[in-house]
Amino acid sequence: MDRGPWKKWTPAVAVSATIAALAAGGSIAAGARTDLPDRTPQDVLEMVASHEVEGFSGRLAASVELGLPQLPVEAVRDAEAQDTGAVDARLAELLALVPGTHEARVFADGHDRSRLQILDGAEEKNLIRNDDELWYYDSVEDRAVHATVPRDGAGHGGAMDPWRRDGALPTPERVAERVLDRAEVHSTVTVEEGTADSGRDAYTLRLDPRTDQTLVDSVLVDVDAQTGMPLGVEVRAVGQDEPAVSIVFTEFTPGAPDAGLFDFEPPAGATVEEQALPDCEPRSGAAGAREDGNRGPVSGDRARGEVVGDGWEAVVVMPAGSGPGEPAGSVLLDDLAVEVEGGRVLGTPLLNVLLTDDGRVLAGPVPQHRLLEVAAAGTGEE
The missing domain is CATH 2.50.20.10 (Lipoprotein localisation LolA/LolB/LppX)
Structure with missing residues (x-):
């Protein structure tokens, strides 16, 4: 459509x-x-x-x-x-x-x-x-x-x-x-x-x-x-x-x-x-409810990524190659993102997005340092 x-x-x-x-x-x-x-x-x-x-x-x-x-x-x-x-x-x-x-x-x-x-x-x-x-x-x-x-x-x-x-x-x-x-x-x-x-x-x-x-x-x-x-x-x-x-x-x-x-x-x-509109079986392994009631990955569906943490401090992590297009080649990002150690950050008052040098994408309504901490922990790496 x-x-x-x-x-x-x-x-x-x-x-x-x-x-x-x-x-x-x-x-x-x-x-x-x-x-x-x-x-x-x-x-x-x-x-x-x-x-x-x-x-x-x-x-x-x-x-x-x-x-x-x-x-x-x-x-x-x-x-x-x-x-x-x-x-x-x-x-x-x-x-x-x-x-x-x-x-x-x-x-x-x-x-x-x-x-x-x-x-x-x-x-x-x-x-x-x-x-x-x-x-x-x-x-x-x-x-x-x-x-x-x-x-x-x-x-x-x-x-x-x-x-x-x-x-x-x-x-x-x-x-x-x-x-x-x-x-x-x-x-x-x-x-x-x-x-x-x-x-x-x-x-x-x-x-x-x-x-x-x-x-x-x-x-x-x-x-x-x-x-x-x-x-x-x-x-x-x-x-x-x-x-x-x-x-x-x-x-x-x-x-x-x-x-x-x-x-x-x-x-x-x-x-x-x-x-x-094609028929489509429900996605398996989507990020959703876990047995402990928190939000996060229930299996390894790379296309949906995973959620690290909970509540207002949670961060969505998309592994490298999990989405269409490669952020590293984005002309618009070159103009808008700010260089940080290990990648670039596109920041807004309500949402920050970190694009790491190794191709991961991390996003959340959190301060920049929170994204950098999650990235440094290796979440979403191969």
């Missing part, structure tokens, strides 16, 4: 999800206090875990402010078109699209009926799922892409389901469910009452890491007081006044939308492409 519609949303979700996975991303702040029933942090966490909202309509705002330079779109296209490797192409895409705030409308009715309308001035992109049918339409290019979700094997509702991949439909709920996983183990959790950006009464959970060996200062999660559904997630970096990552509902209405919103027919004259 064409990744175009996700490009402006992937950074906000991916950065938040990375931090959340290691710790287990409008501005969120408690508005005027409302007369809500008193609830403890555990009460609100249970509201989130047990909420039954499957249908809703809303408007989303996602923003990422990591202090990275913004590249013109032409630079992205050049990196993708030239033989500069996957690393350059992905970096160019990230740098061109991360800064700023992006808006979208979102409609959902269960897991199999969803519509995302990405708004960019006069341009609009739509990504629609109606049961097994997937459509992507770009109004400016007048181009549509169609695919069918495989029903057999793991393809239906499994690893190859595009709506469940890379953070799934990019909503505060998807980010919050990762952020709040084992939240009380690694964070001090408090709760306030107020009004969310959507105007609905909400409880705001605040997570403060119990360690100073992290770049994360705090995470705020707005939880709808009526339904228990997360309405916004905001991640603040140490020493930063503004949120580094946020994804929030600015409008939210629970209840199934009109079924006609999920029907789609390409406009007359539009270019239509058919794409096939």
